[in-house]
Amino acid sequence: xxxxxxxxxxxxxxxxxxxxxxxxxxxxxxxxxxxxxxxxxxxxxxxxxxxxxxxxxxxxxxxxxxxxxxxxxxxxxxxxxxxxxxxxxxxxxxxxxxxxxxxxxxxxxxxxxxxxxxxxxxxxxxxxxxxxxxxxxxxxxxxxxxxxxxxxxxxxxxxxxxxxxxxxxxxxxxxxxxxxxxxxxxxxxxxxxxxxxxxxxxxxxxxxxxxxxxxxxxxxxxxxxxxxxxxxxxxxxxxxxxxxxxxxxxxxxxxxxxxxxxxxxxxxxxxxxxxxxxxxxxxxxxxxxxxxxxxxxxxxxxxxxxxxxxxxxxxxxxxxxxxxxxxxxxxxxxxxxxxxxxxxxxxxxxxxxxxxxxxxxxxxxxxxxxxxxxxxxxxxxxxxxxxxxxxxxxxxxxxxxxxxxxxxxxxxxxxxxxxxxxxxxxxxxxxxxxxxxxxxxxxxxxxxxxxxxxxxxxxxxxxxxxxxxxxxxxxx
Amino acid sequence: xxxxxxxxxxxxxxxxxxxxxxxxxxxxxxxxxxxxxxxxxxxxxxxxxxxxxxxxxxxxxxxxxxxxxxxxxxxxxxxxxxxxxxxxxxxxxxxxxxxxxxxxxxxxxxxxxxxxxxxxxxxxxxxxxxxxxxxxxxxxxxxxxxxxxxxxxxxxxxxxxxxxxxxxxxxxxxxxxxxxxxxxxxxxxxxxxxxxxxxxxxxxxxxxxxxxxxxxxxxxxxxxxxxxxxxxxxxxxxxxxxxxxxxxxxxxxxxxxxxxxxxxxxxxxxxxxxxxxxxxxxxxxxxxxxxxxxxxxxxxxxxxxxxxxxxxxxxxxxxxxxxxxxxxxxxxxxxxxxxxxxxxxxxxxxxxxxxxxxxxxxxxxxxxxxxxxxxxxxxxxxxxxxxxxxxxxxxxxxxxxxxxxxxxxxxxxxxxxxxxxxxxxxxxxxxxxxxxxxxxxxxxxxxxxxxxxxxxxxxxxxxxxxxxxxxxxxxxxxxxxxxxxx
Numbered sequence: 001x002x003x004x005x006x007x008x009x010x011x012x013x014x015x016x017x018x019x020x021x022x023x024x025x026x027x028x029x030x031x032x033x034x035x036x037x038x039x040x041x042x043x044x045x046x047x048x049x050x051x052x053x054x055x056x057x058x059x060x061x062x063x064x065x066x067x068x069x070x071x072x073x074x075x076x077x078x079x080x081x082x083x084x085x086x087x088x089x090x091x092x093x094x095x096x097x098x099x100x101x102x103x104x105x106x107x108x109x110x111x112x113x114x115x116x117x118x119x120x121x122x123x124x125x126x127x128x129x130x131x132x133x134x135x136x137x138x139x140x141x142x143x144x145x146x147x148x149x150x151x152x153x154x155x156x157x158x159x160x161x162x163x164x165x166x167x168x169x170x171x172x173x174x175x176x177x178x179x180x181x182x183x184x185x186x187x188x189x190x191x192x193x194x195x196x197x198x199x200x201x202x203x204x205x206x207x208x209x210x211x212x213x214x215x216x217x218x219x220x221x222x223x224x225x226x227x228x229x230x231x232x233x234x235x236x237x238x239x240x241x242x243x244x245x246x247x248x249x250x251x252x253x254x255x256x257x258x259x260x261x262x263x264x265x266x267x268x269x270x271x272x273x274x275x276x277x278x279x280x281x282x283x284x285x286x287x288x289x290x291x292x293x294x295x296x297x298x299x300x301x302x303x304x305x306x307x308x309x310x311x312x313x314x315x316x317x318x319x320x321x322x323x324x325x326x327x328x329x330x331x332x333x334x335x336x337x338x339x340x341x342x343x344x345x346x347x348x349x350x351x352x353x354x355x356x357x358x359x360x361x362x363x364x365x366x367x368x369x370x371x372x373x374x375x376x377x378x379x380x381x382x383x384x385x386x387x388x389x390x391x392x393x394x395x396x397x398x399x400x401x402x403x404x405x406x407x408x409x410x411x412x413x414x415x416x417x418x419x420x421x422x423x424x425x426x427x428x429x430x431x432x433x434x435x436x437x438x439x440x441x442x443x444x445x446x447x448x449x450x451x452x453x454x455x456x457x458x459x460x461x462x463x464x465x466x467x468x469x470x471x472x473x474x475x476x
Numbered sequence: 477x478x479x480x481x482x483x484x485x486x487x488x489x490x491x492x493x494x495x496x497x498x499x500x501x502x503x504x505x506x507x508x509x510x511x512x513x514x515x516x517x518x519x520x521x522x523x524x525x526x527x528x529x530x531x532x533x534x535x536x537x538x539x540x541x542x543x544x545x546x547x548x549x550x551x552x553x554x555x556x557x558x559x560x561x562x563x564x565x566x567x568x569x570x571x572x573x574x575x576x577x578x579x580x581x582x583x584x585x586x587x588x589x590x591x592x593x594x595x596x597x598x599x600x601x602x603x604x605x606x607x608x609x610x611x612x613x614x615x616x617x618x619x620x621x622x623x624x625x626x627x628x629x630x631x632x633x634x635x636x637x638x639x640x641x642x643x644x645x646x647x648x649x650x651x652x653x654x655x656x657x658x659x660x661x662x663x664x665x666x667x668x669x670x671x672x673x674x675x676x677x678x679x680x681x682x683x684x685x686x687x688x689x690x691x692x693x694x695x696x697x698x699x700x701x702x703x704x705x706x707x708x709x710x711x712x713x714x715x716x717x718x719x720x721x722x723x724x725x726x727x728x729x730x731x732x733x734x735x736x737x738x739x740x741x742x743x744x745x746x747x748x749x750x751x752x753x754x755x756x757x758x759x760x761x762x763x764x765x766x767x768x769x770x771x772x773x774x775x776x777x778x779x780x781x782x783x784x785x786x787x788x789x790x791x792x793x794x795x796x797x798x799x800x801x802x803x804x805x806x807x808x809x810x811x812x813x814x815x816x817x818x819x820x821x822x823x824x825x826x827x828x829x830x831x832x833x834x835x836x837x838x839x840x841x842x843x844x845x846x847x848x849x850x851x852x853x854x855x856x857x858x859x860x861x862x863x864x865x866x867x868x869x870x871x872x873x874x875x876x877x878x879x880x881x882x883x884x885x886x887x888x889x890x891x892x893x894x895x896x897x898x899x900x901x902x903x904x905x906x907x908x909x910x911x912x913x914x915x916x917x918x919x920x921x922x923x924x925x926x927x928x929x930x931x932x933x934x935x936x937x938x939x940x941x942x943x944x945x946x947x948x949x950x951x952x953x954x955x956x957x958x959x960x961x962x
Contacts, residue, residue: 039576043796044556045556045562045572045797046555046578046673048674048710048712050710080791080792080795080839084798087800088795088796089792089794269841271792271836272844273788273789273792276680277681277712278711
């Protein structure tokens with residue numbers, strides 16, 4: 001039987017506000033345990049929440065960027081459960097009236113096609129603290145630094161069909177929140193987290209199958225692996241005449257398997273009710289329009305602009321706009337160098353390869369936009385050839401000197417002097433009488449070989465155009 | 477001196493008749509003498525009180541004449557006080573020392589008032605007799621075999637026995653007004669949001685409101701002047717201008733329309749209480765007021781609605797008492813669940829546990845619509861009743877409680893105890909200001925009159941109460957057993 005999967009994602013992103021959602025404590029990643037927790041974060045008796053308006057603004061900004069309905073009246077609710085890293089014994093979240101309602105985003109697939117995935121809602125909620133189970137002699141430690149940090153939980157419609165689309169969806173969300181500058185969205189640090197709902201059904205069937213929820217997935221790659229492994233597990237189960245049980249499963253990336261979480265860990269009646277310590281949040285069109293005015297150019301718009309403004313291919317424009325940093329880097333190089341095509345080639349080619357090889361973020365690259373621009377300028381003004389430029393690029397990794405200094409120091413400057421080229425050409429003609437004759441007999445292809453010989457003689461420094469031209473003249 | 481009102485003490489302090497240190501010492505002496513009997517205080521902070529009094533005297537010597545400067549007060553033990561034990565009447569907080577001050581506490585500190593200590597209360601303010609306190613029941617100064625009312629019983633008894641000049645209380649369903657009535661003092665519950673809840677340990681967040689317990693309406697106005705106002709630390713605190721609540725106290729009551737809810741003068745009301753209230757109404761008629769019978773048709777639903785909403789909110793508010801970060805923790809827990817279960821089973825008293833269970837049930841999946849949502853709808857109906865009434869009348873008056881103080885241990889049925897607040901609860905559900913003033917004695921026990929005004933009409937309420945007190949002296953009556961040393 002042929003099966004199809006139905007996938008929905010619940011993505012949590014930490015909003016990069018200065019302070020927590022309901023208290024004035026700073027939210028800083030990596031501080032010493034419990035140093036970023038005030039009396040409210042510790043749920044001292046009598047303390048009360050005050051909404052951080054910046055978190056609301058960020059949520060609205062996100063909503064506008066995915067063309068979502070904005071809740072003019074959002075209501076916070078208490079979600080009740082006991083856990084030591086949840087100091088109040090309830091999490092404040094939004095149940096029936098989230099700040100962001102229905103919206104959608106377009107995902108870009110590797111074959112160049114696009115799909116629109118619906119977003120059900122996005123709501124604001126507070127993060128829990130962290131339980132630390134090691135190094136406490138059989139007891140547990142609690143770190144409340146993270147407790148109360150603002151999260152935006154973005155819930156997709158169950159419209160994703162496979163693992164590849166799920167990753168494309170995540171990458172798009174990642175790009176959007178970073179373009180909006182509302183979250184670092186670093187999966188490895190937990191500032192972007194993802195729970196996956198998966199069910200399968202026979203192809204053509206309209207009823208949904210029983211779904212499972214996968215937790216504990218902390219990279220794009222694991223999302224893909226976890227989904228594929230869960231689809232396979234469900235398929236094996238159903239084909240063997242078994243049944244999928246609705247449950248929450250913990251994904252183990254190391255073993256590429258998942259196992260059911262203990263029912264106690266999730267089977268709760270959360271007893272939601274409106275948080276009486278906070279009034280409903282009312283916003284009007286003026287507020288919404290003011291936030292809209294702060295929206296930056298988003299990935300899709302930027303991609304379209306790169307295609308029209310810089311005559312890039314759809315593919316290149318897509319690659320370059322996948323992250324805000326990459327897009328800004330490219331545009332800086334394109335503008336400073338004056339050649340967008342070359343800039344695009346270098347950024348998507350050598351630079352991207354360098355990042356991939358070293359597993360670097362763009363910000364970690366030793367070659368920043370200004371240096372790459374100079375390198376490209378030197379190609380354009382014939383100081384070096386494109387080929388020599390690769391040598392210079394490699395040298396730039398080791399050497400923080402300027403591009404021009406490197407070219408000079410290494411003697412890589414292109415030879416454009418007619419006299420010097422003429423003597424190169426003469427030498428090549430003298431050394432290759434057979435090929436010269438073939439050319440003269442009309443075998444054009446030999447020219448390439450002869451140019452290559454001249455370039456070799458010059459150690460790559462001769463201007464290939466000039467060599468080409470002079471060879472033709474001399475062999476007339 | 478100790479029996480004087482805050483307004484009178486102010487004159488005595490200003491004229492140099494007495495110093496704040498002397499006055500503070502006089503109250504501390506009385507606490508020392510009578511607290512063993514009354515059990516009104518959980519914590520007495522004599523040293524810090526005397527040092528604060530000294531500061532007040534020094535400030536006064538420099539020309540400071542703030543209205544509450546040097547006046548000794550007591551805080552209900554529900555208000556967090558930095559460095560001082562704050563128990564909320566519970567074993568689960570019996571050892572809790574607050575790291576911060578409640579806004580109400582800060583405001584009294586800033587006004588120069590002198591805190592004598594923290595008063596006893598029903599555990600987490602859940603009770604109408606002060607018998608649910610982990611620290612034992614408070615006794616009514618008028619008859620120590622009787623309850624002082626609750627939950628602010630310690631504050632009411634302390635004011636009634638002149639163990640302090642004034643006290644703070646909180647009122648979720650009647651917890652200021654009912655003990656004020658039972659102890660023969662003046663108790664005032666402002667509109668919801670009028671006074672910050674920051675640092676006031678939550679029972680039911682949408683109903684809780686702090687207020688004064690004191691010896692006169694004028695004193696209530698003076699206290700309210702210090703307590704009221706927007707607080708950015710409490711999102712539900714109201715951005716409504718604060719008036720000088722003493723300014724309109726002497727306004728004439730000529731033409732005042734007083735509404736008498738038929739539902740409050742009906743079956744269940746004891747005859748002597750009704751008589752005292754009717755006598756008080758005569759006084760108002762003489763002052764030019766007009767009495768109008770009104771209806772609050774949904775009043776009978778208020779206790780039921782309250783006992784869904786309040787426990788529901790409480791069930792979540794009290795989740796933080798889990799033994800993890802502060803307060804009581806059970807001995808040698810074997811695992812997390814054991815720690816939770818035993819800490820909370822051992823740390824909370826019966827009534828608190830009962831309400832947590834009721835609230836948890838009301839919010840459970842499948843019951844939410846039938847209970848919580850329905851209760852919220854009733855709340856709206858009750859508010860509508862009041863809004864309709866206030867289109868016709870300026871003030872609503874009735875009895876505070878159906879009867880006078882009852883004997884300790886007399887009410888063992890929880891529902892009978894819940895019905896204690898039958899006249900006061902609707903006011904909390906509607907968020908309105910209400911107060912209780914003493915209007916007589918029945919068999920030697922004080923009777924309280926309940927007065928309600930529209931949203932944020934605190935000044936009107938105080939004006940109406942003050943005019944009564946100017947023309948009567950019920951608020952000056954004292955229990956003879958505690959009048960020694962006056």
